[in-house]
Amino acid sequence: YLLSAGNGAFLIPKQRNTLFPTPLKQNYPLPRPVNNETIFENTILSEKDGGIHLRNKRTQTNHASSPNERLWVSYTDGVRSYDWKSGSEIIHTYRQKPIFGDLFTETPDSIIWVAGSTGLFGFKDSTIVFTPQKRPELSSSDITALSSYGDKILVGFNKGIYIYDFKNNDLVTLTRNDGFLYENIRGITVLNDIIYALTPKGIVYFPMDFKEKTEAPLPALISSVKINNQDTTIAQKYDLDHHRNNIAIRPETISFKSGENVRFEYRLLGNSETWFSKPRNTEFARFNALAPGEYAFEFRAINEDGIVGEIEHIIFNIRPPFYRTYWFFAICLLSLLGIAYYFIRQNIRRTKTKLNLEKAIKTSEIKAIKAQMNPHFIFNALNSMQDLILEKDFRAANSYLGKFSDLVRSVLSVSEKKYIDLDDEIRMLGLYLDLESLRFGDSLRVNLDHSRIQSTEDIKIAPQLIQPYVENAMKHGLLHKPGEKKLDVIFTKKDNFLNVMVQDNGVGREQARKILERRNRSHKSFSTGAGQKRIELLNQLEERKIELKIEDLYENGKAVGTRVSIRVPIHETF
Numbered sequence: 373y374l375l376s377a378g379n380g381a382f383l384i385p386k387q388r389n390t391l392f393p394t395p396l397k398q399n400y401p402l403p404r405p406v407n408n409e410t411i412f413e414n415t416i417l418s419e420k421d422g423g424i425h426l427r428n429k430r431t432q433t434n435h436a437s438s439p440n441e442r443l444w445v446s447y448t449d450g451v452r453s454y455d456w457k458s459g460s461e462i463i464h465t466y467r468q469k470p471i472f473g474d475l476f477t478e479t480p481d482s483i484i485w486v487a488g489s490t491g492l493f494g495f496k497d498s499t500i501v502f503t504p505q506k507r508p509e510l511s512s513s514d515i516t517a518l519s520s521y522g523d524k525i526l527v528g529f530n531k532g533i534y535i536y537d538f539k540n541n542d543l544v545t546l547t548r549n550d551g552f553l554y555e556n557i558r559g560i561t562v563l564n565d566i567i568y569a570l571t572p573k574g575i576v577y578f579p580m581d582f583k584e585k586t587e588a589p590l591p592a593l594i595s596s597v598k599i600n601n602q603d604t605t606i607a608q609k610y611d612l613d614h615h616r617n618n619i620a621i622r623p624e625t626i627s628f629k630s631g632e633n634v635r636f637e638y639r640l641l642g643n644s645e646t647w648f649s650k651p652r653n654t655e656f657a658r659f660n661a662l663a664p665g666e667y668a669f670e671f672r673a674i675n676e677d678g679i680v681g682e683i684e685h686i687i688f689n690i691r692p693p694f695y696r697t698y699w700f701f702a703i704c705l706l707s708l709l710g711i712a713y714y715f716i717r718q719n720i721r722r723t724k725t726k727l728n729l730e731k732a733i734k735t736s737e738i739k740a741i742k743a744q745m746n747p748h749f750i751f752n753a754l755n756s757m758q759d760l761i762l763e764k765d766f767r768a769a770n771s772y773l774g775k776f777s778d779l780v781r782s783v784l785s786v787s788e789k790k791y792i793d794l795d796d797e798i799r800m801l802g803l804y805l806d807l808e809s810l811r812f813g814d815s816l817r818v819n820l821d822h823s824r825i826q827s828t829e830d831i832k833i834a835p836q837l838i839q840p841y842v843e844n845a846m847k848h849g850l851l852h853k854p855g856e857k858k859l860d861v862i863f864t865k866k867d868n869f870l871n872v873m874v875q876d877n878g879v880g881r882e883q884a885r886k887i888l889e890r891r892n893r894s895h896k897s898f899s900t901g902a903g904q905k906r907i908e909l910l911n912q913l914e915e916r917k918i919e920l921k922i923e924d925l926y927e928n929g930k931a932v933g934t935r936v937s938i939r940v941p942i943h944e945t946f
Contacts, residue, residue, distance in 0.1 A: 380941040384740055405506040412655050426454060427461075435476030437484055440497060444484060446473040451486055453498060453549040462498050475518035475523070484733070486527055487515040491529060494538065509534060517570070521562035521580070528557025533569060549653055553595060553624055562621035590634065590673035592684035598656065607936050611623070616689050620656035626682070633676035642667035664692035725912075732909050756810040771786045772810065783836075791832040794863070794870065796820055801838060801861065808846055815857050816850065822863040832943040833870060836908055839917070840903030841874045849878025849934050852887055865942070872938040879925055880931030916941035 377942070427941030432446040450470030453462050464486075465469045471493055473486035483502075484495045493509040504511030510527060517528030526536040532547035532555060546552040568577045594606050598620040634652040639645065640659055649656065657669075667688045668889035673681040693805035694700050752763075753776055760769035779809045782800045786792045798820070805818050822828055842861060850857040858877045863870065904920065909915045919939035925932050 386483050394400060427452070430648070432474050432488075433476060433485065435478065437478055437482070438642050439482040440484070441500065442484075444476055444486070446476070446486070446488070447627045451488075460554035462493070464493075464498075464500075466493065466500065468505060475515065477520040479520045479523060479525070481523070481536070484522065485518065487518045487527065489513040491515070492518075492525070492536075502538060505543065507536065509543060509545070510536065517557045517560040517563065519560045520843070521567075524580075525615050526560045526562065526567065528560045528569060530556050533557060533560065533567075534557060548595075548624075553593070553626060577617065588808075589679050590625040590675050590681040592636075592671050592673050592681055593624045594621065594684075594686065596620075596622040596656070597686075607686075609689070611689045611691065612702075612828075613691055614693045614696075617662040617664075618660045619662065619688060620658045621669055621671075621686070622656045623664070623673070625652075635674045636671055637674065637680075638669065639665050640669050644757075662688075662690055663837075664690045665734075668692075722812055732905075753807050756807075772807070774802050775806050776915075780806065786835040789835060792835045793829050794822075794825070794831040794833055795828040795840060797835065798828060798835060798863070800843060804842065805859075805861075810849070812846075812857060815855070817858050818854065819860045819862070821861070824862075824864045828863075831865070831870060833940050834918075835904075836937065837903070837907070838874065841938070845874055845876040845878065847932065848888070849876040849883040852884065853878045868942050870940045870942050872940065874936040875925075875933060877933040881934055882924070883931060887921070914941065 374680075395926070418552045426445065427445075427447065428439075429447045429449065431649075432448065432865055434446065435444040436442075437444065443454040443455070443456065444450055451464045451473045453464065454460070454857075469490075471486065471488070472490050473488035475487040479485070484494065485502075486493045486495065490607070491504035491513065492502070492507075492515065493500060493504070512529055515527055516530060517526075519526045523537060523539055524753060525534075525536040525538065527536065532545070532552050535544040535546070536542070548555070554569065554571040554576050556572055556574060557569050558572070560567050562580065563731075565580045567580055572645050591599060597604050597610075599610070599612065600618050601620070604818065614630075620637075625636075625685055635649055636652065637647045637649050638657050639647050642665055643659060643662065648657070651834050667690070668685050669688065670683050670685045672683045684772040744918045753772075757772050758770050758774060759774070760766075779800060783794065784804065786796065804822055805820060809816055809818065825831070838861070842859070845859055850859060860873065860875045862873045862875075864873075879887075907918045907920055917935075921937040923937070925935055
């Protein structure tokens, strides 16, 4: 047996079942032969039929040729052969350089083939009969597999397979260009006229006479799919996000006969119905910036005889962005409907609230009218007119009756209006004060002043705001005060607001409350309550609010009157 190892090549007797190499040098650290048998140095076979250590050098592989009676060993420093009988060694070189070999095979014509980093060499009786110069394709250092079948040499390399006929110097190439899709051949052999090749993808086999067979319709295959310029696993269907919409596809087929004379036809359904044609080994079929949707890439191979293969297809489903999906539209629609419903409800609520406020304001206006036209006031006014008639002061009675009718007509005419001229409000206050003055006689001095406002006709305010507080000053503040009674009603304008001050020198709110409690504990000022309620309602409708402030006036700790300040937003007309 011929054995290659890290520390040399060994020849082992066939009948031995124990390895006992003998070193060429005494200091070589190897075990001695068993049974104290002596192995003669520099001989292949000893007299005792022992084992021989051929050379102390790391080996790659070896080959024993019976017809040539030679042993071939590939060392790290080159290929050497040994004569079986004489043990003579030959160092094989080419152009004075070592020949390196990793692989050996032998053809029936006793030619030893050596393949390695220096290419493929053939030896006949230790003489070189083939060098890579005869076929430059076989000078590559990328040979990875070597075998023989009859007179043919099968060479595997990183791009495919070479089948070399030495007698006819004929070379058949099987690479991707020839329809052979497998690379990096790790091993190759022939059994029953079938070539078997070991590849990273598994074992591939095909007949030796593949070139002579009639070619059937070519299969349609895919060798590469790129998405956004990145290689991806080949699949029958792809589900892609909307931004992964740049697709490149390289179709392929297996055709040893047609070789490069193969055409591909393809189309992308969903994008175009037209078939496009490309020769083999051209650039990818590219489809850029595809819109969301489902596409079917259909393709077929056509051989050199025009035979069309079956159609294959790959599905690409490009999902739309979330903002273009039905569920997003549904959410947006529901959101819009929800928002619309919310605002409609809010508008209905505001409208309803406004209607209720307006209704409440109307009610308060009626109450304000009642405050001005209350029975007590009417009774007093009619009594005053009766006294004038009894005293036969018909002129004064007629004047009083005219003012009374003007006041009633004015109050009723403004009761339906949202805003009235300030001039009308002041005129009604004047009529009211004139009528009330008959009750107080000469003891009442009224100051109704609007001289600081240039034009009262251009200013509009809500009607019947001032009168309740004027009535309250006369009825509760001045009525119970002995001596001189003073009432000031002063109008001023500042910062688009009307400032109204109603001030009396009456008994004050605390004393008035005590008087009322003595007379009727359940009594409450009707006019004041109606006025304040109306201001609250108006403030809910307007952005600019009416401000009300009531102060008790004191002098040396004694109540000397009441001041009411009203700040009203102005609605001007031009």
